[in-house]
Amino acid sequence: MDGELLEKGYEPQAVEARWYDFWMEHGCFAADPHRPGPAFVIVIPPPNVTGVLHMGHALTITIQDALIRWRRMCGDNTLYLPGTDHAGIATQMVVERALKADEGLSRHDLGRGPFIERVWQWKERHGNRINDQLKVLGASLDWDRERFTMDALLTRAVREAFVTLHEQGLIYRDAKLINFCPRCTTALSDLEVRHEENVAGTMWDFAYPLEGGGEIVVSTTRPETMLGDSAVAVHPDDPRYQALIGRRIVHPLLSRTFPVVGDAILVDPAFGTGAVKVTPAHDFNDFEVGRRHGLELIPIFDDRAVTTAVCGAFAGLDRDEARVRVLAALGEQGLLRGERPHTMALGRCQRCATLLEPTLSPQWYVRTKPLAEQALAAVEDGRTTILPESQVKVYKHWLENIQDWCISRQLWWGHRIPAWYCDGCGTCTVTREDPPCCPGCGGPLRQDEDVLDTWFSSGLWPFSTLGWPAQTPELQAYYPTTVMETGYDILFFWVARMMMMGLHLVGDVPFRRVYLHGMIRDSRGEKMSKTRGNVIDPLDLTARYGSDALRFTLASLAVQGRDIKLAEEWIAGYRAFCNKIWNAGRFTLGQLAGWSRPASPPPGLSLADRWILGRLERAIVAVNEGLANFKLNEASLAAYHFFWHELCDWYLEMSKAPLYGDDPVAQQAARYTLCHVLDAGLRLLHPFMPFLTEELWQKLPRLPGDPVSLMLARFPQPGELPLDPEAEETVELAHEVIGAVRAIRSECGVPPAARPALLIHAPAETSRRRLAAMHAQIVTQARLGSLEVAAGGEAPRGSAKAVVGGTVEILLPLLGVVDLEVELARLHKGIGKTEQELAGVRKKLGNADFLGRAPAAVVEKERGREQELGETLSRLHAGLARLQQALG
RNA sequence: GGGCGAAUAGCUCAGUGGGAGAGCACCUGGCUUACACCCAGGGGGUCGCAGGUUCGAGCCCUGUUUCGCCCACCA
Numbered sequence: 001m002d003g004e005l006l007e008k009g010y011e012p013q014a015v016e017a018r019w020y021d022f023w024m025e026h027g028c029f030a031a032d033p034h035r036p037g038p039a040f041v042i043v044i045p046p047p048n049v050t051g052v053l054h055m056g057h058a059l060t061i062t063i064q065d066a067l068i069r070w071r072r073m074c075g076d077n078t079l080y081l082p083g084t085d086h087a088g089i090a091t092q093m094v095v096e097r098a099l100k101a102d103e104g105l106s107r108h109d110l111g112r113g114p115f116i117e118r119v120w121q122w123k124e125r126h127g128n129r130i131n132d133q134l135k136v137l138g139a140s141l142d143w144d145r146e147r148f149t150m151d152a153l154l155t156r157a158v159r160e161a162f163v164t165l166h167e168q169g170l171i172y173r174d175a176k177l178i179n180f181c182p183r184c185t186t187a188l189s190d191l192e193v194r195h196e197e198n199v200a201g202t203m204w205d206f207a208y209p210l211e212g213g214g215e216i217v218v219s220t221t222r223p224e225t226m227l228g229d230s231a232v233a234v235h236p237d238d239p240r241y242q243a244l245i246g247r248r249i250v251h252p253l254l255s256r257t258f259p260v261v262g263d264a265i266l267v268d269p270a271f272g273t274g275a276v277k278v279t280p281a282h283d284f285n286d287f288e289v290g291r292r293h294g295l296e297l298i299p300i301f302d303d304r305a306v307t308t309a310v311c312g313a314f315a316g317l318d319r320d321e322a323r324v325r326v327l328a329a330l331g332e333q334g335l336l337r338g339e340r341p342h343t344m345a346l347g348r349c350q351r352c353a354t355l356l357e358p359t360l361s362p363q364w365y366v367r368t369k370p371l372a373e374q375a376l377a378a379v380e381d382g383r384t385t386i387l388p389e390s391q392v393k394v395y396k397h398w399l400e401n402i403q404d405w406c407i408s409r410q411l412w413w414g415h416r417i418p419a420w421y422c423d424g425c426g427t428c429t430v431t432r433e434d435p436p437c438c439p440g441c442g443g444p445l446r447q448d449e450d451v452l453d454t455w456f457s458s459g460l461w462p463f464s465t466l467g468w469p470a471q472t473p474e475l476q477a478y479y480p481t482t483v484m485e486t487g488y489d490i491l492f493f494w495v496a497r498m499m500m501m502g503l504h505l506v507g508d509v510p511f512r513r514v515y516l517h518g519m520i521r522d523s524r525g526e527k528m529s530k531t532r533g534n535v536i537d538p539l540d541l542t543a544r545y546g547s548d549a550l551r552f553t554l555a556s557l558a559v560q561g562r563d564i565k566l567a568e569e570w571i572a573g574y575r576a577f578c579n580k581i582w583n584a585g586r587f588t589l590g591q592l593a594g595w596s597r598p599a600s601p602p603p604g605l606s607l608a609d610r611w612i613l614g615r616l617e618r619a620i621v622a623v624n625e626g627l628a629n630f631k632l633n634e635a636s637l638a639a640y641h642f643f644w645h646e647l648c649d650w651y652l653e654m655s656k657a658p659l660y661g662d663d664p665v666a667q668q669a670a671r672y673t674l675c676h677v678l679d680a681g682l683r684l685l686h687p688f689m690p691f692l693t694e695e696l697w698q699k700l701p702r703l704p705g706d707p708v709s710l711m712l713a714r715f716p717q718p719g720e721l722p723l724d725p726e727a728e729e730t731v732e733l734a735h736e737v738i739g740a741v742r743a744i745r746s747e748c749g750v751p752p753a754a755r756p757a758l759l760i761h762a763p764a765e766t767s768r769r770r771l772a773a774m775h776a777q778i779v780t781q782a783r784l785g786s787l788e789v790a791a792g793g794e795a796p797r798g799s800a801k802a803v804v805g806g807t808v809e810i811l812l813p814l815l816g817v818v819d820l821e822v823e824l825a826r827l828h829k830g831i832g833k834t835e836q837e838l839a840g841v842r843k844k845l846g847n848a849d850f851l852g853r854a855p856a857a858v859v860e861k862e863r864g865r866e867q868e869l870g871e872t873l874s875r876l877h878a879g880l881a882r883l884q885q886a887l888g
Numbered sequence: 889g890g891g892c893g894a895a896u897a898g899c900u901c902a903g904u905g906g907g908a909g910a911g912c913a914c915c916u917g918g919c920u921u922a923c924a925c926c927c928a929g930g931g932g933g934u935c936g937c938a939g940g941u942u943c944g945a946g947c948c949c950u951g952u953u954u955c956g957c958c959c960a961c962c963a
Binding site: 006008009010195203218219220221222233266267268271272273275276277278283284285286287288342344345347358390391393394397398401488489491492519523525556557559561562563565566567569570572573574575576577578579580582583584585586587588589590591633634637641648649652656660739742743745746747749751752783837840841844847848849850851852853854855858861862865 | 890891892893894899900901902906907910911912913916917918920921922923925926927928929930942943944955956957958959960961962963
């Protein structure tokens with residue numbers, strides 16, 4: 001010990017700044033696939049390269065890093081692998097915006113190649129900001145293994161996956177209806193559609209004239225799509241319309257005709273007019289009707305949802321204009337039959353909120369059914385388990401009803417689809433290596449313009465990052481990974497797809513365990529969003545409270561399956577806890593200055609020493625169990641409770657007597673214990689607050705063989721400390737006595753400076769022995785002038801009374817010190833409470849059914865309570881009588 | 889239309905069959921030589937509602953109300 005003094009108050013900024021580089025320099029994060037020991041692997045859910053740290057990241061990092069640090073300290077061969085996602089559409093939009101703002105150019109002005117070059121430049125300059133932010137949080141990631149989904153290595157994996165699936169017939173190209181965003185001008189998968197419910201809209205009725213006279217009235221929320229109608233459907237059994245099936249309708253605004261068809265699947269005769277206009281090229285249901293009846297597909301919108309030439313006089317209009325003009329034209333012709341308010345559901349673009357247009361377009365798809373079956377089986381047979389368990393149902397339901405996955409996007413930034421078309425012979429070539437010419441006719445080729453859905457490459461992440469398709473040592477040592485920790489919001493987007501891809505391509509599950517954390521909300525439970533203005537910035541919090549406090553807060557609030565309502569007061573509270581730890585460290589280091597730490601316990605451990613070691617053992621069990629079961633709240637709170645309310649509140653105070661005293665044996669024992677429990681406490685807390693614990697641990701006296709960093713030190717394991725029930729009972733008794741005296745002092749208003757004489761009557765010899773052993777501690781902690789313990793006798797006149805454990809009487813003389821009336825009221829209250837409790841117990845014991853059917857142990861326990869409460873009560877009554885005597 | 893979750897102290901939440909808990913807030917008293925980011929003491933709850941199972945229910949079952957989320961192609 002160099003005698004260096006700590007600052008009085010804890011300043012997280014200074015402490016937290018100094019350790020990350022230290023850990024890096026000493027290679028503390030580095031994984032080695034050849035190392036012995038069970039593997040424990042977490043690959044980070046890759047944040048977007050464009051991303052800035054938000055609360056969700058802070059939570060995910062807190063949980064993952066706590067698990068990784070814990071297992072690393074337990075001796076596992078850990079790998080925590082970092083990396084980022086190229087995030088196709090998001091990144092492209094960011095760079096496009098910057099391009100527009102800085103140079104007034106669109107991506108089309110630049111052209112594809114130069115634009116992609118710009119995105120790379122942007123990524124190099126601004127892209128990895130989030131990595132530095134992860135370091136601020138203390139994430140113990142192995143940066144030498146950092147990956148990016150567009151790296152050459154991962155691009156190779158994407159190519160391998162695509163070609164393999166294509167060869168197996170699991171990737172195909174087809175022209176069908178797809179959700180298309182007219183603003184992003186790209187197709188989207190079903191998952192990227194944001195469903196908006198209960199939108200206030202309008203339902204219009206209008207009449208279609210029938211060829212040869214008559215009309216049929218249809219209802220619609222999208223009148224403009226009538227420009228693309230190719231049928232009106234009615235129910236085949238509907239007597240109103242049966243006769244009309246097969247007749248033709250004359251399009252009132254365009255020069256064409258189309259039929260009335262009977263379709264029992266689409267049409268509900270009870271809804272609206274019972275006749276439905278059919279637009280096969282812009283509605284998913286109508287598309288199916290079109291297939292069933294061989295109807296014409298008439299796309300009326302281009303990829304920006306502007307009406308095309310087929311709309312004749314209505315060409316060149318956006319969707320809203322087209323609606324207005326069509327309604328006007330129908331009105332002029334006297335065909336409008338009414339309108340009414342109607343609530344409906346709409347699909348919007350997840351990214352830009354634009355109303356999606358179902359559009360007919362050729363896209364690439366993954367045939368998901370066979371993949372989903374494997375993913376389902378792996379969860380059913382337990383190769384992968386999902387926590388919280390409630391999410392298993394959600395996972396299964398989605399996979400059981402899965403639709404084919406549209407993986408092509410009309411973007412520039414992303415993995416280009418490895419398909420080449422020959423305009424000469426019309427073939428499509430999909431290969432691992434770029435083909436120089438058409439393998440069919442030798443003619444020139446053009447590559448598919450589209451890129452892959454970002455989630456396609458994300459789906460390969462657990463193995464592409466480990467070198468797949470090459471059989472690397474990493475893949476062999478670390479696949480399947482151990483835990484996939486992420487938010488439940490991307491269960492379908494990501495988790496389910498990794499399961500499908502990993503099982504199919506690598507042949508084993510990508511992870512043994514899925515742990516899905518909840519969403520972070522504001523203190524009122526609302527989603528954080530820029531528009532609401534309720535976003536809490538984790539970096540702002542770390543700046544003001546420290547990363548340790550933020551991490552500890554998130555860990556303590558992380559209850560399985562629940563969203564987290566985050567209020568700043570929590571963080572402030574755990575900031576105070578950091579200060580508490582700091583000061584406990586300060587005290588300890590002050591006491592241990594110049595002391596050399598023995599490797600094994602010295603003789604003469606006091607009761608207090610043995611007691612705190614017992615409490616430590618229980619904390620060790622709870623923290624390990626909590627972490628093992630992904631109950632971070634239980635683990636962190638167990639460590640918190642031990643450190644503050646057992647170590648600081650009681651042990652530190654009790655240790656002062658031997659530490660300050662002149663008995664060298666007692667002093668040595670106290671120093672040893674103090675050092676040991678603080679060390680162990682820091683280890684238990686380290687997964688949650690890595691910086692502060694490292695700072696203090698580094699200053700503690702070292703043992704030979706100690707590693708360079710706390711993060712490499714051994715995590716306390718259950719069963720290494722002997723339990724000492726006698727010490728625990730003795731100290732607990734003393735605590736109860738001290739608590740009773742303090743309560744009397746406080747409630748009766750005994751002046752703080754007063755040092756009253758305490759008399760204890762304890763009929764049991766065991767109690768007297770225990771109290772004698774704790775004599776000095778009781779005197780100090782209860783601030784007494786003297787303490788006398790006797791088997792029994794007369795209570796001093798005018799004393800306050802409390803009873804501990806049924807028979808131990810606490811007698812504190814108050815005559816002439818305070819108003820005895822106050823004590824009288826206090827006693828009455830205590831008696832009332834005890835009576836109430838006793839009545840409850842007696843009621844139970846008076847029930848024959850309870851005696852007959854409850855387990856013997858439970859009955860025995862209640863009998864014990866009855867006796868203790870009864871004894872307490874009679875002693876309190878005696879005290880009351882005596883007090884009334886003194887008053888009367 | 890299905891599925892899921894929540895409802896416990898003023899607030900935020902733990903507590904999966906036997907004595908209602910934590911943190912914050914509140915009240916009282918204390919600058920006691922680690923810490924006022926602290927210490928000690930205290931007040932405060934018919935555990936959403938109604939039934940049921942059980943010797944015993946905050947916890948299990950049924951129904952119900954309110955709130956939230958997810959999934960779903962009703963014009």
